[in-house]
Amino acid sequence: MSSTISERADSSSSVPHDRTSAGPGGAEPTEEERAAAAAVLRMIWGMHVSRAIYAVTELGIPDRLVDGPVSCAELAGDTGAHEASLYRVLRLLAALGVVSEAPPGSFGLTMLGDRLRSGAPASMRSWALIHGTFGGCQPFENILHAVRTGQPGFDAAYGMPLFEYLAGHPEDASVFDAAMLERTAAFAPSVAAGYDFSDIRTVVDVGGGRGNLLAAILRGHGHLHGTLFEVPAVAAGARAVLDAAGVTDRCTVVAGDFFHAVPADADCYVLANVLHDWDDTKAAEILASCRTAMTKHGRVLIIERLIPENPAEALPVLLSDINMLVLSPGGRERTNTEYRRLLRAAGLRPGIIRPVTYPYGIIEGLPD
Secondary structure, three states, X not given: OHHHHHHHHHHHHOOOOOOOXXXXXXXXXXXXXXXXXXHHHHHHOHHHHHHHHHHHHHOOHHHHOOOOOEEHHHHHHHHOOOHHHHHHHHHHHHHOOOEEEOOOOEEEEOHHHHOOOOOOOOOOHHHXXXXXXXXXXXXXXXXXXXXXXXXXXXXXXXXXXXXXXXXHOHHHHHHHHHHHHHHHHHHHHHHHHHOOXXXXXXXXXXXXXXXXXXXXXXXXXXXXXXXXXXXXXHHOOHHHHHHHHOOHHHEEEEEOOOOOOOOOOOOEEEEEOOHHHOOHHXXXXXXHHHHXXXXXXXXXXXXXXXXXXXXXXXXXXXXXXXXXXXXXXXXXXXXXXXXXXXHHHOOEEEEEEEEOOOOEEEEEEEEO
């Protein structure tokens, strides 16, 4: 994918800009221009792909294909779908490699489609579902509003900020939490293995969700004791995760608000996918709370997506950045330089930046 994008960028830079559009008496498009138009149209129609993936995931079709190909007629009967319409959606996804069609009229899972199964390794099922509900089309209908005003499209669509909406809609909050768990599961083992915790004794996972990351860290480092710090509604569900990981005897769950204070006197404060939800002022406040609470030789570990210098490699993070633009008030993905600036604003000295599972990295903040 990277080479294709680069080739298109190189070829587009050499296109003369004074050619008249095709039409009566106008210039005919070159083959290169036609190919570029087709590529742009596919981008424009990206929503079609997202909605198609959402539809088959919501119907549970990937789970129904786990034992092998199934006919479209059987899938439609099992799910209560309109057979001819379902076939058209599956045919598109077969062309994209999400499913395979063999024999004609029957569909099986590919490696891509298997990521939409419940409980599959590196599952994306919850992400597919979240983008078919409150996180999908409606907020993005207001992207022009976000670009013009700097205010989230989500707020314009729903009349309130995302986290306020989730607090009043438990079913949607459940879908959101499941997507966050998928995301954390993807990078947690690499964080636990990718940082030297040997001189640390106590870790606080600030805004740590259900505790998956903290559980991975504690499992990997038997000398550590941990505290999971979350808002009450989320903290209430953490005990089951920590019990399943076998780390409850070395872990405490504390409910609270990191804008007020965080648990004091720990050696290490972990902030995973927290700061990208907030503007620079609020992000610096969260970091400053950790700086105030930590021990003399403590540290902060920011776990966030890193933006590579190569634009093609940065694409997943840049897409996430647009998600933050539309959904979150002031949220954004940041460059390494921007994270260093945040750390200094909070009275912390930037330390190492260590890539872990792509596109994530560990950004260290030390006492100044």
